[in-house]
Amino acid sequence: MTQRLLGPRAMQRAASIAFIVGFFLLWEAACVVFSISPFVLPRPSAVLMTLIERFPALVPHIVQTLMTTMIGFAAGVFTGIVLGALVGSSKIAYDTAYPLLVGFSSIPKVAVVPIFVLWFGSGTVPAILTSYVICIFPIVVNVATGLATTSPEQQDVLKALGASRREILFNISLPSAMPYLFAALKVAITLAFVGTVLSETVAANRGIGNVMMIATSNFDVPLVFAGLFLLAVMGVVLYGLFSLLERRVCGWASRGADTPLA
Amino acid sequence: MNTAQNTPMGRFDDAAIVLEDTAVTYGRGETATRALDTTSLVLRDGEFVALVGPSGCGKSTILKLAAGLLPASEGYVFVGGREISARAARVGIAFQNATMLPWLSVRDNIMLPLKIVSPFKAGYRSKKATEYRERADALLAQVGLDGFGDKYPWQLSGGMLQRASLCRALIHEPRVLLLDEPFGALDQFTREELWGILQDLWLDKKPTVLLVxxxxxxxxxxxxxxxxxxxxxxxxxxxxxxxxxxPRTVARTYDNDFIKLMQDLRALITHDGPNTVGSAAS
Known part of the structure; x- marks a missing residue:
């Protein structure tokens, strides 16, 4: 049996890889069999060729998009944690601020890009701001929820020992909010890319979004897909990084049925 | 010592916990619920007192008062000679749920009070590695959890968690130990075993225990x-x-005088007529 050869985890991983490879093979085959025009759907091999050929020219755009996203994300995480801590610090703050937060977060972020462009002109600033606002809300909401739902009995144990609010925050509330924070970080990093690319396609002269925009108007469809592929890779790599960090920091949350987060 | 005759504590020189005309009412106005009627109770130092009663009678309320987790609506609560107001008096406490922190190892969970309570707090960073660890491990061994310090709470059974919970309540050697149905969720055999462990722990250091x-x-x-x-x-x-x-044994609980006592106590709970209640809430 293969299972004995690889073990369940390795099997799972092999299956995932096979699935991805299979997806691209199927795509390639479909393009050939139905003779789909490369202007509609280029073959993956063509996309890959384009990517390799144009890679040196794409590097500054990759750097631009990555940098913009990371700045927006970092600022968003910082603001999100601070706001989330404020909102989650008390029941009253939570109940007061929640409706406004939900209102803000339900605004489609596409709609704010023109406003940022109006305020700051086209370029890097609106892209940073878009990725910033787009990733704040999931973090605020999750951190606030994580802090607000700390087990009262765990707090009682510390209170009975005469612990200060600060000691309770650092020993109970913050650690127990960690799984919520990491769940939010993983959502936020992918959203931050969305924000950057969104803004880049509307108003920028650099970045992957801009490259794709120009490629579209030139009917350079393989390049458009190469851009998509690059975005997917960056997103997956960063998501993976945070998953790894999550497993190190709060692996306890995904183990056993004993955790309060089950 | 006759220095403090006028204070309530003066009357109970060796008292560890004193409730004086204490009452607790939740809410106010018409929706107010009286959780605890005017009650006075004195626990002398080193005493082991059990509070028994029908559910919702306010036993846990008394425990929360002594832990400083709940303010008294009327009357006074003294623990260790000091009035409990906003801040608790570093008592040890254990609940029906073990309430271990899932992100800490069992040993770190047990050492938590040493991180909070002075004078241990000051040395937590420097002594954590050796002295405090040994202390935690010794206590773990005493409750039959030798070698489980590095495990995480989710790796332990309910009974093991409850043992660890007792260790955490006792690590800072509190003079007062408050236990809120600590064995309530355990099976009978585990419970009886833990009775013995708790009795040994109490005989060892003789803290004042209030057991609900x-x-x-x-x-x-x-x-x-x-x-x-x-x-x-x-x-x-x-x-x-x-x-x-x-030390008492589980076999002892089947002797006639023991059963007689339990029957007497049971009769008091189940046939508590209105004539024995005395003055009602004002």
Whole structure:
């Protein structure tokens, strides 16, 4: 049996890889069999060729998009944690601020890009701001929820020992909010890319979004897909990084049925 | 010592916990619920007192008062000679749920009080590695969890978690130990085993223990005094000394005099007529 050869985890991983490879093979085959025009759907091999050929020219755009996203994300995480801590610090703050937060977060972020462009002109600033606002809300909401739902009995144990609010925050509330924070970080990093690319396609002269925009108007469809592929890779790599960090920091949350987060 | 005759504590020189005309009312106005009727209770230093009563009678309220987790609506609460107001007096506490922090190892969970309570707090960073670890491990060994310090709470069974919870309540050697149905969720055999462990721990350091339970056999086995409470709003209707020789054994709980005691206590809980309740809530 293969299972004995690889073990369940390795099997799972092999299956995932096979699935991805299979997806691209199927795509390639479909393009050939139905003779789909490369202007509609280029073959993956063509996309890959384009990517390799144009890679040196794409590097500054990759750097631009990555940098913009990371700045927006970092600022968003910082603001999100601070706001989330404020909102989650008390029941009253939570109940007061929640409706406004939900209102803000339900605004489609596409709609704010023109406003940022109006305020700051086209370029890097609106892209940073878009990725910033787009990733704040999931973090605020999750951190606030994580802090607000700390087990009262765990707090009682510390209170009975005469612990200060600060000691309770650092020993109970913050650690127990960690799984919520990491769940939010993983959502936020992918959203931050969305924000950057969104803004880049509307108003920028650099970045992957801009490259794709120009490629579209030139009917350079393989390049458009190469851009998509690059975005997917960056997103997956960063998501993976945070998953790894999550497993190190709060692996306890995904183990056993004993955790309060089950 | 006759220095403080006028203070309530003056009357009880060796008192560890004093409730003086204490009452607790939740809410206010028309929706107010009286959780605890005017109650006075004194636990002398080193005493083991069990509070028994029907559910919702306010036993846990008394425990929360002594832990400083709940302010008294009326009257006073003294723990260790000081009035409990906003801040608690570093008591040890254990609940029905073990409430271990899942992100810490069992040893780190047990060492948590040393991180909070002075004078241990000051040395936490420097002594954590050696002295405090040894202390935690020794306590773990005492409750039969030798070598489980590096495990995480989710790797332990309910009974093991409850043992660890006892360790955490005792690591800073508190003079007062508050137990809120600590064995309530355990099976009978585990529970009886833990009675023995708790009795040993108590005989070892003789802290003052307030045990809230609804198990009469547990109360009679462990306590040197059993207080029976009336239904809500609760008040103490009977205060009975339990003089059986220690250490007590589980087999002892099947002897006639033991069973007789339990029957007496049971009758007090189930047939508590209105004539024994006395003055009602004002």
């Amino acid at each position: 339970t609804h198990d009469l056999r547990e109360a009679a086995y462990l306590a040197s005094r059993v207080c029976i409470m009336s239904p809500r709003p609760g008040r103490i209707v009977e205060d009975r000394a339990v003089d059986f020789q220690r």
